[in-house]
Amino acid sequence: MAGHVTYREVKATILDRIKGGAWPPGALLPSEVELAAEFGTARATVSRAMRDLVEDGLVERKRKAGTRVRKMPLRQARLDIPLVRVEVEDQGAVYRYALVASHVGAAPDWLRARMGLPGGGEVRHILCMHFADGQPYQFEDRWISLDSAPDARAADFTAEGPNEWLVRQVPYSNVEISFSATAADAEQAQHLGCALGDALFRVERQTSWDGRELTFVRLTYHRGYRMTARY
Amino acid sequence: MAGHVTYREVKATILDRIKGGAWPPGALLPSEVELAAEFGTARATVSRAMRDLVEDGLVERKRKAGTRVRKMPLRQARLDIPLVRVEVEDQGAVYRYALVASHVGAAPDWLRARMGLPGGGEVRHILCMHFADGQPYQFEDRWISLDSAPDARAADFTAEGPNEWLVRQVPYSNVEISFSATAADAEQAQHLGCALGDALFRVERQTSWDGRELTFVRLTYHRGYRMTARY
DNA sequence: TAGTGGTCTAGACCACATT
DNA sequence: ATGTGGTCTAGACCACTAA
The missing domain is CATH 1.10.10.10 (Winged helix-like DNA-binding domain superfamily/Winged helix DNA-binding domain)
Known part of the structure; x- marks a missing residue:
């Protein structure tokens, strides 16, 4: 048979x-x-x-x-969202992380509105860089709500990026992600080694868990970065 | 029970x-x-x-x-790739299409390299615009291989965009899509109503069917466009 | 070699939407 | 009312791979 x-x-x-x-x-x-x-x-x-x-x-x-x-076949691309470190290493490049600045303070109004935070909430603001083979790869501008993640106040982000730390703390979260283009401001231009006003690819991500807003991050990539997928 | x-x-x-x-x-x-x-x-x-x-x-x-x-939960976003018309109409806006220019000729070298076309191939080059409520929404710059899609030579793109036509001709194809940022050139700035050098969101898509390269398209969106997803 | 997931079968009942 | 897909069961054999 x-x-x-x-x-x-x-x-x-x-x-x-x-x-x-x-x-x-x-x-x-x-x-x-x-x-x-x-x-x-x-x-x-x-x-x-x-x-x-x-x-x-x-x-x-x-x-x-x-x-x-289906009359019109439904086209959808599956986009993997890896850690920057993994993305860089998968390209065969050497990954390096660097903390630029970090401080704790009251959430600015625009952030409270954007994240839907209650008044008076404190946040930790972190700026950091990700390099591939020594070249600037991604500039990360992150805000973490200390109401939702109090452990972030004392966390050490000198050796490891806040993203990897957060993924370990809260592995299962809900994410809203958006992709857009932006003109490089002075800070971005300096860190990413490009000219003021250069067109840069930007990802914004807002993460919540259990109904609480955890973090908002703005990732700006080096000039010429492309995100690719097949379907 | x-x-x-x-x-x-x-x-x-x-x-x-x-x-x-x-x-x-x-x-x-x-x-x-x-x-x-x-x-x-x-x-x-x-x-x-x-x-x-x-x-x-x-x-x-x-x-x-x-x-x-999984140690690191695999994060992946599903991105719907709708027709521009559908995308605009889903926002409750009125969609309008306009053909800008169209002509047939030999494929330029960069396109032959990019698409992997054989030498001497002819292509149809189409420029067109998509509007939402009268505002510029997307500028489309498309090349169609006439070797792979001979019917495209005589197709009429004055009333309907080439994308909708292609989807009807070849409903099931393989697509490589990439997202990036670009600075507006003179033509894009004029059609999209923005300043020269403005940072614009760009999608490039290359479509093949049955191992033959069909079309390459560069979609440039209006200033401030965002692509959003949840996961 | 043994234990795990991967798949197929034959049958059954149910939920739903069209008629 | 009826025909369709959606799911569950109990059992079986197979494919892979860690031990």
Whole structure:
């Protein structure tokens, strides 16, 4: 007796039919029972293949209505958000971290508004640099709420960046991330070794945990930085 | 008899234990058989929950070695890549498209190198604009290989952008996408209504199908544009 | 070699949305 | 009312890999 038909094979076959035009955009696919009979598998196997296709954004399923090929295939890129250190080391470069400045004080108004902090809250403000093979890679401008993370007051960020420290303290948090372009100000230009006004790639990230706002960070990358993905 | 324990409940319970610190980063979880016994479910149900947790980047599994909580939870953002028109309309704004220029000619050297086109290939070059409520939203600078997509030679891009046309012609393609910052050149500044040298957010996308390079596009967004995601 | 996850089966019941 | 997908079960065999 030959081996079973795998869900991967089923998926591949269906994929070929969709990409080949046998089932064009908008078309209704046969039901799981029919496909299972055609492929000679259990219905669960077809179901497993279909779940993958839904996740890949190629197909839409509704009870009773059946499975249809998406008219516009849903395109989504998965973007890995690694630690800077890992990102640099993955490029085969030597990573170096340096603390620029750090101090504790009252949260400025714009930050309280942005993070939704209550009045009178204290924050720790940290500026630091990440280098790749000695070249400026990323300038980090971070604010940590001391109400939410009191341990950050005394933490030592001279040898290790605040990001790695935070990930260890609070491994599971909710993040809102945004990407934009910004013109280098004097401080950024100095640290990143570029001209005033140069166009720089910027990431802003706000992290919360258990409904409490933890930290807001603005990461500015060296001139010419690109973030790349495939899908 | 009460209903079955669902895989969602199993997943939620495991998630709570991980986030609550009962199973700290690096810890070895009980085997599927043990968990199934504890929860009173079939092993397949635990397996289903675990597969979700792997996908969420919280857990790593290896045969024989078992399931471990990831030391550094894998963070990845899912970025939807919609059509500009849809992106604009989802913001409740009125979308307008305008063709700026279009012509057919030999592919310039930099483009042939970038796309990996053979020598002597012809391309169609299209410049166009996308507006939201009358305001400049995105400037599109696109090259389409006429070797790979001969129908693009005669296609009419006065009423509809080349992106929507391409998605209809070739719904299933492979894409490499990159994000960066750029300083506005004269043409971009004029079309986007900003100053020369302004920092602009830029997306570059290269699309292939069946191993053939189809199109390369450079999308430059209006000043202040942000791309946002949560994870 | 033994223990773990990965997958398939055959059957069942349920939830949901269309009719 | 009915047909579809969504899920669970109990059991089985397999693939991988750590010990």
